[in-house]
Amino acid sequence: MSASGEITAEIHPEFKTPVGSFSPTVPPTIQSRALNSTVRLHDGETIVLGGLIKTGVDEKVEGLPFIKDIPLIGTLFESKSYNKYTEELIIYVTPHLYYMDE
Numbered sequence: 001m002s003a004s005g006e007i008t009a010e011i012h013p014e015f016k017t018p019v020g021s022f023s024p025t026v027p028p029t030i031q032s033r034a035l036n037s038t039v040r041l042h043d044g045e046t047i048v049l050g051g052l053i054k055t056g057v058d059e060k061v062e063g064l065p066f067i068k069d070i071p072l073i074g075t076l077f078e079s080k081s082y083n084k085y086t087e088e089l090i091i092y093v094t095p096h097l098y099y100m101d102e
Helices: none
Strands: 006-011 016-021 028-034 035-041 049-062 078-093
Touching: 006 016, 028 049, 035 049
Parallel strands: none
Antiparallel strands: 006 035, 016 028, 049 078
């Protein structure tokens, strides 16, 4: 805190999400997004931190059970669909000062 009442804060959020399918024998792959920032704010002032963007594609395969697993012929009995997505993580920070009376 400065003499003028400004608050300086270092912000280091890190967000981890598992990627892929889960298996009891293999640990999951972890995707990490991090942000490092130093900000100076007045009491009650809000700052918005953004830019943690994640894009990806989900693939879904559907078909007749067992028949779609037959080599060469199985592809005739299955369908694939793709879903593109974009996620953005936004963080709002609002510091407050509290003065304690003795």
